[in-house]
Amino acid sequence: MSDPFYQLQWLRLDHGLTQQSQTELWICQLHCAVPSIAGNKWLKLKYHIQQIQQHNKTGILSFGGAFSNHLLALAAAGQHFGFSTVGVVRSHQPDPANPTLQQCRQFGMQLQFVSPELYQTKTTALTLAELQQQYPDYLIVPEGGTSATAVQGVAELPLAATPNGPADLLCCASASGGTIAGLIAGSKGTPVLGIAVVKDASLSQKISALLPAPADQWHWQLQPELTNRAYGKFTADTLHTCLELATQQIYTEPVYTGKALHTLLQLLAQGELAQYRRIAFFHTGGLQGLDGLRYRSLISEAQYQQLRFGG
Numbered sequence: 189m190s191d192p193f194y195q196l197q198w199l200r201l202d203h204g205l206t207q208q209s210q211t212e213l214w215i216c217q218l219h220c221a222v223p224s225i226a227g228n229k230w231l232k233l234k235y236h237i238q239q240i241q242q243h244n245k246t247g248i249l250s251f252g253g254a255f256s257n258h259l260l261a262l263a264a265a266g267q268h269f270g271f272s273t274v275g276v277v278r279s280h281q282p283d284p285a286n287p288t289l290q291q292c293r294q295f296g297m298q299l300q301f302v303s304p305e306l307y308q309t310k311t312t313a314l315t316l317a318e319l320q321q322q323y324p325d326y327l328i329v330p331e332g333g334t335s336a337t338a339v340q341g342v343a344e345l346p347l348a349a350t351p352n353g354p355a356d357l358l359c360c361a362s363a364s365g366g367t368i369a370g371l372i373a374g375s376k377g378t379p380v381l382g383i384a385v386v387k388d389a390s391l392s393q394k395i396s397a398l399l400p401a402p403a404d405q406w407h408w409q410l411q412p413e414l415t416n417r418a419y420g421k422f423t424a425d426t427l428h429t430c431l432e433l434a435t436q437q438i439y440t441e442p443v444y445t446g447k448a449l450h451t452l453l454q455l456l457a458q459g460e461l462a463q464y465r466r467i468a469f470f471h472t473g474g475l476q477g478l479d480g481l482r483y484r485s486l487i488s489e490a491q492y493q494q495l496r497f498g499g
């Protein structure tokens with residue numbers, strides 16, 4: 189496995205609200221040799237892949253929703269590095285036209301569908317043991333790729349090192365908590381703000397559990413996204429922010445990065461981040477999710493084109 193397998197690109201977001209608050213907002217994008225593994229995906233997967241290579245395992249089994257960025261990244265990594273992949277998908281019925289799952293299959297991933305009710309139990313210790321029996325030579329990686337191994341990979345990202353000097357706040361979208369835990373672990377004292385794009389009352393606890401001890405040495409905070417939408421749902425305002433960012437060649441989707449940046453801009457407008465002069469935001473990828481939004485008519489073709497390619 190070659191590393192650097194990725195390249196970082198820094199973009200400074202120029203917005204009325206950043207000007208008004210006199211705050212520099214830097215977006216750190218992680219481009220990967222295999223595009224589907226861009227963003228946080230490579231950092232979360234790299235040491236899992238190293239583990240299976242070192243232990244001569246057949247592949248990796250993991251979990252996700254029907255439009256999961258993580259499953260697609262895993263499938264692409266499997267094809268690129270030559271290991272097998274199994275995706276346990278939270279979905280009642282296999283939909284052959286689902287663009288994410290179509291790509292997973294094209295990358296060679298074997299898919300197992302489980303109803304959302306059963307899916308909850310699939311991640312309990314008992315059923316994990318059953319899955320391990322069924323796939324004895326596979327490494328089982330939790331949903332979202334989040335584990336202590338993923339934290340180790342994300343901690344390597346030099347997010348505080350913006351082109352204009354050290355950031356005084358690091359920020360990212362947070363769902364299963366692995367990415368923010370990695371940023372915290374690698375932050376060397378710079379505070380970290382996670383913007384929760386899921387409604388999960390236990391998210392803070394999950395993040396704490398992923399952090400290397402002692403927990404009280406870390407400076408971080410979790411902020412619920414401010415539009416108060418369920419995971420996967422978004423407002424016209426969030427979409428508008430994504431479309432606005434696309435005009436500056438900052439491409440986002442409204443479920444993770446766009447939703448988090450929308451909240452970050454609102455926090456700047458409210459003066460909540462007045463003590464910070466230079467913020468570094470980790471762009472966690474996930475642009476393939478736009479294909480699924482278009483497929484479900486949650487965005488129009490014109491919006492899709494603008495969000496994906498600008499204009």
Ligand SMILES: Cc1ncc(COP(=O)(O)O)c(C=O)c1O
Pocket residue numbers: 227228257258332334361362363364365366367368444445472473474475
């Ligand atoms: C594009 C994108 N951004 C952010 C996240 C959230 O990362 P985490 O689940 O590690 O909190 C995810 C989920 O993995 C994602 O797909």
